[in-house]
Amino acid sequence: MSDNAFIQNYSASIEQLVKELRNKPFRFIPIETNAPIPVRRQVKRSIQKHYPNHSTTTVTAKNETALSLIQAVYRLGTGIAFIDDFDTIIDQPQKAEKIEQSIEKLCTFHIAVIAFVPYEYKTKYKETVPKLFAKSNLVLELKYIYSYNLIKPEIAERVTGSFLEQHEIEKRKYFIGKLTDELDNVTDNKNDITFRSYILLHLLQFNADLHQYAEALKYGNQLLHLTYNFKKHNKKELAKLNKLIGTLYYENHQYEEAEIHLNKALQYAEETHFGEEIPLILHELGTAFRREGNFNSAIKVINEAIRFSEKNFGKYYTQIATYQSNLASVYLEIKETKPAIELLEKALINTEINLIKEHPRVAVRQSNLALVYQEAGEYNKARILLEKALNIARKNAAQNKLTIAIHQSNLAQAYRGLGNYKRARILLEDAVQKTGGKNHPALAYVYHNLAWVYRDTKKRTKARDMYHKAYLVLLETLGKEHPNTISVKKDLEFITEQLQKRHRIVQTLDELSDSVIKGIQLIANKRFWNSRTAP
Amino acid sequence: MQKAKTLSDIESALQAVRALEYNHEFYVDLNDLRNGYDENKILEALHIDTKNYTYNQDNPFNKSIVFVAGIGGSGKSTEISRWIHYLNNPQAFYCILCNIEHSLDLNNLEYSDIMIFQVKKLINHLIKDNIQLNTLVIELLQHVLNDIVYEIDGKYDISIQKTDGSKTLKNIYNLLQNLVHYLKNNLVQSRIVRNAIKHYFYQLVDCFNTFFEAVNRQLRQENKAQEICFILDGIEKVKSGEMRRKLIMDESFRLIQMRCNTLCILPVELKKEERELSLFSTVISLPLPSVEDRASHPIEKAYKRFIQLVSQRIDFKLFDKEETLRQAIAFSGGSPSELMDIISEASKIAIFQKKNINANAIDLAIRKLAADKSKFINETDINLLKKLKDLNKRGIPVTNDDGFEELIQRQVVFEYDHNSLKKVKPLIKASNLYRFHVG
Numbered sequence: 025m026s027d028n029a030f031i032q033n034y035s036a037s038i039e040q041l042v043k044e045l046r047n048k049p050f051r052f053i054p055i056e057t058n059a060p061i062p063v064r065r066q067v068k069r070s071i072q073k074h075y076p077n078h079s080t081t082t083v084t085a086k087n088e089t090a091l092s093l094i095q096a097v098y099r100l101g102t103g104i105a106f107i108d109d110f111d112t113i114i115d116q117p118q119k120a121e122k123i124e125q126s127i128e129k130l131c132t133f134h135i136a137v138i139a140f141v142p143y144e145y146k147t148k149y150k151e152t153v154p155k156l157f158a159k160s161n162l163v164l165e166l167k168y169i170y171s172y173n174l175i176k177p178e179i180a181e182r183v184t185g186s187f188l189e190q191h192e193i194e195k196r197k198y199f200i201g202k203l204t205d206e207l208d209n210v211t212d213n214k215n216d217i218t219f220r221s222y223i224l225l226h227l228l229q230f231n232a233d234l235h236q237y238a239e240a241l242k243y244g245n246q247l248l249h250l251t252y253n254f255k256k257h258n259k260k261e262l263a264k265l266n267k268l269i270g271t272l273y274y275e276n277h278q279y280e281e282a283e284i285h286l287n288k289a290l291q292y293a294e295e296t297h298f299g300e301e302i303p304l305i306l307h308e309l310g311t312a313f314r315r316e317g318n319f320n321s322a323i324k325v326i327n328e329a330i331r332f333s334e335k336n337f338g339k340y341y342t343q344i345a346t347y348q349s350n351l352a353s354v355y356l357e358i359k360e361t362k363p364a365i366e367l368l369e370k371a372l373i374n375t376e377i378n379l380i381k382e383h384p385r386v387a388v389r390q391s392n393l394a395l396v397y398q399e400a401g402e403y404n405k406a407r408i409l410l411e412k413a414l415n416i417a418r419k420n421a422a423q424n425k426l427t428i429a430i431h432q433s434n435l436a437q438a439y440r441g442l443g444n445y446k447r448a449r450i451l452l453e454d455a456v457q458k459t460g461g462k463n464h465p466a467l468a469y470v471y472h473n474l475a476w477v478y479r480d481t482k483k484r485t486k487a488r489d490m491y492h493k494a495y496l497v498l499l500e501t502l503g504k505e506h507p508n509t510i511s512v513k514k515d516l517e518f519i520t521e522q523l524q525k526r527h528r529i530v531q532t533l534d535e536l537s538d539s540v541i542k543g544i545q546l547i548a549n550k551r552f553w554n555s556r557t558a559p
Numbered sequence: 560m561q562k563a564k565t566l567s568d569i570e571s572a573l574q575a576v577r578a579l580e581y582n583h584e585f586y587v588d589l590n591d592l593r594n595g596y597d598e599n600k601i602l603e604a605l606h607i608d609t610k611n612y613t614y615n616q617d618n619p620f621n622k623s624i625v626f627v628a629g630i631g632g633s634g635k636s637t638e639i640s641r642w643i644h645y646l647n648n649p650q651a652f653y654c655i656l657c658n659i660e661h662s663l664d665l666n667n668l669e670y671s672d673i674m675i676f677q678v679k680k681l682i683n684h685l686i687k688d689n690i691q692l693n694t695l696v697i698e699l700l701q702h703v704l705n706d707i708v709y710e711i712d713g714k715y716d717i718s719i720q721k722t723d724g725s726k727t728l729k730n731i732y733n734l735l736q737n738l739v740h741y742l743k744n745n746l747v748q749s750r751i752v753r754n755a756i757k758h759y760f761y762q763l764v765d766c767f768n769t770f771f772e773a774v775n776r777q778l779r780q781e782n783k784a785q786e787i788c789f790i791l792d793g794i795e796k797v798k799s800g801e802m803r804r805k806l807i808m809d810e811s812f813r814l815i816q817m818r819c820n821t822l823c824i825l826p827v828e829l830k831k832e833e834r835e836l837s838l839f840s841t842v843i844s845l846p847l848p849s850v851e852d853r854a855s856h857p858i859e860k861a862y863k864r865f866i867q868l869v870s871q872r873i874d875f876k877l878f879d880k881e882e883t884l885r886q887a888i889a890f891s892g893g894s895p896s897e898l899m900d901i902i903s904e905a906s907k908i909a910i911f912q913k914k915n916i917n918a919n920a921i922d923l924a925i926r927k928l929a930a931d932k933s934k935f936i937n938e939t940d941i942n943l944l945k946k947l948k949d950l951n952k953r954g955i956p957v958t959n960d961d962g963f964e965e966l967i968q969r970q971v972v973f974e975y976d977h978n979s980l981k982k983v984k985p986l987i988k989a990s991n992l993y994r995f996h997v998g
């Protein structure tokens with residue numbers, strides 16, 4: 025079903041409801057949602073557009089006392105009252121109580137009070153304002169599905185050069201040159217062979233850091249050959265090396281070869297009871313399955329890695345946090361947010377136990393969890409975590425500016441979700457400065473987020489400029505065929521077309537770019553619609 | 560250190576150095592008295608030919624880890640110096656002795672500390688012996704160490720400089736020296752340094768291993784040795800049993816990442832983990848010399864050897880007669896360290912009595928030491944000691960259960976004869992507590 029079809033269904037429901045209300049008294053219609061404030065406002069405008077003859081008002085509960093809220097409704101007399109931030113009423117028991125006390129008087133007005141209720145308050149509001157809830161015949165759900173086409177700033181578990189500064193890249197290139205020369209001077213006789221193997225290992229690692237996987241594999245296979253010749257009885261060594269080669273193959277998108285090597289690694293590790301390696305290999309296998317899209321196998325295998333580690337090394341063994349984080353990523357791929365949140369919460373606790381609280385890795389875990397909170401609509405929880413992550417990033421001298429920019433960008437998303445565009449814009453504009461124009465896919469994410477904020481605040485020309493910059497970065501770093509590049513290109517074309525038409529852009533749901541909102545579903549809770557009668 | 564010629568010299572002569580350098584005039588070989596011990600097993604585990612002390616490992620990738628377990632005071636550190644003497648030759652090893660006892664914080668220690676300390680000692684030796692190394696290898700090590708420094712510098716008053724760019728061993732030595740300083744400084748700083756080391760562990764260990772192989776190559780070229788061999792001493796002196804276990808058992812996966820030959824003293828209570836340890840190492844026991852047989856009859860050869868051991872340190876005229884010394888030897892249970900304690904205590908009494916060391920002085924010394932050493936015996940220990948007495952009386956072999964292993968580790972019980980014979984330490988047996996409760 026298209027967005028329009030959903031809107032039509034929703035509109036039909038509301039029209040019927042309003043017809044019901046016409047000569048009927050007061051109704052309360054909660055819309056349980058995970059959508060950010062900009063999307064809620066777009067839903068509101070859509071309703072207003074469909075019912076131009078109805079008086080409407082919007083109240084922001086945060087800024088009003090209970091009395092002024094009630095008076096705003098009285099002044100409306102008849103029509104639709106929107107409450108954007110119903111959660112602030114729920115968080116203030118005195119305000120909620122005053123509203124409850126006024127219910128009898130409110131019921132004499134022919135008004136539909138439509139309140140957006142964040143998911144995290146789904147149960148609480150029914151307990152806090154039971155009399156008001158009793159006036160609802162209809163409970164709607166506005167489910168916002170995040171687009172996975174855009175880059176997620178998952179600060180990767182495996183640091184394989186993702187955030188290398190230029191000088192670190194240069195250093196690695198320097199070592200590759202020197203090591204390649206040295207390799208020519210080192211024979212493969214008995215006296216030199218071990219030294220040669222370490223040269224190959226370093227060459228493999230540095231090439232992998234620079235994403236030069238084919239080169240890394242070249243050295244890796246030489247190392248594997250050498251190892252089979254000299255260490256064929258040393259299965260632990262073979263386990264480790266096969267795991268390494270397997271990882272390189274899947275980074276190079278050669279998934280079949282990756283699985284072969286990882287399964288060999290697992291076999292060697294199990295034969296030698298090589299405790300530490302077994303969950304590591306299982307985890308790598310799981311990550312390879314995920315890349316292939318075989319999510320069920322990925323879940324099974326990474327779960328096994330976690331179970332093995334907990335049993336053999338203890339619940340808070342440091343590596344378990346990595347497995348939990350990556351398993352959460354798999355759940356997110358199949359759109360299961362709840363298990364992902366549980367896993368990321370555990371990973372964060374594990375990391376805080378094992379490292380000092382200001383360690384950069386703690387910030388990574390906080391960020392990853394916060395992003396999923398956002399997807400579940402829990403923007404405030406996300407904001408709190410992202411503030412902490414940004415503080416840690418700033419404290420760490422080792423954090424490069426790009427990492428700080430990414431943290432700022434994540435936090436800006438949370439502020440945007442809470443409707444605080446000013447703060448979001450300031451964070452993102454500063455993040456752009458910090459990146460210094462470096463070409464990195466994560467920079468495109470910063471530009472794209474800023475484009476959203478400019479669009480929310482109607483600065484469409486600036487929004488177009490940001491889309492354009494994001495597009496150029498992605499073109500250079502990921503190529504024109506990459507889904508992210510294509511997605512951003514569509515956004516750019518859309519907004520350029522709008523500007524060229526010089527029309528005032530009406531922000532209705534069906535005008536929003538597909539690439540930004542993949543699915544917005546308004547689902548009428550038919551049980552309520554059919555069963556309740558007016559008092 | 561000189562032989563004691565007066566009573567007042569005795570204490571300093573016995574306490575000054577417990578572990579002797581090889582070929583020291585005080586050294587007496589007790590190895591043939593250690594039933595069940597074969598020194599050749601250590602050499603074989605290290606792939607050293609027992610006839611000519613040459614290294615003969617065909618597979619250059621294979622490095623050996625050997626654990627030597629022995630009760631405290633049994634002469635392990637003295638034996639280490641012998642092994643170093645024989646193994647340090649151009650056809651065998653370049654031995655690096657790493658005694659952590661006075662160099663690291665024994666109350667707060669993890670394997671990463673030992674790792675850094677080992678490499679620091681190695682570099683110190685290389686500098687002293689003027690061994691020149693491939694600068695690329697030095698650069699690689701500098702690169703990863705600088706990353707660690709970058710992560711920790713400025714935190715919690717840690718002030719540590721990166722290497723200055725010159726590709727020298729001295730540079731790296733200074734940096735490692737600083738890391739060791741912070742590792743034993745205070746809890747917070749040590750934790751930060753350790754976390755950084757663990758964060759970079761695999762990169763660091765790859766660089767260390769490359770470094771070791773570069774050193775091995777150079778040693779062979781200069782005809783100084785075939786391979787490096789680290790000798791780790793002092794782990795058994797780490798204060799808590801839990802920490803000792805963690806270092807050897809829980810952190811074994813880190814230990815085996817360091818690809819170099821290693822000979823390590825194993826805390827005696829971990830000997831029971833031999834099965835697990837043998838997955839990646841060889842475990843060899845260094846039992847106490849036996850001064851009496853299973854039937855508790857004195858072994859004359861052992862007594863003569865211990866008399867020689869004492870005579871080389873103390874002028875025999877300071878004893879009234881040989882029987883006095885024999886009495887002390889009997890109560891030592893074969894432990895050179897216990898014997899030193901008894902004689903040292905007896906010498907203080909003799910000074911007070913203004914006589915030579917006689918049977919009375921020995922007797923009083925034994926009583927005092929028995930009271931001191933039995934202070935921490937508890938009810939559980941008493942029950943085990945009763946059980947031990949009964950088993951020994953009936954000639955039934957004693958099992959290696961946890962209770963007895965703990966008593967061995969606390970030196971309440973001594974072990975002999977291929978670890979098949981356990982006996983209560985004579986000084987404990989002499990205590991009033993033991994006599995009253997066990998009989």
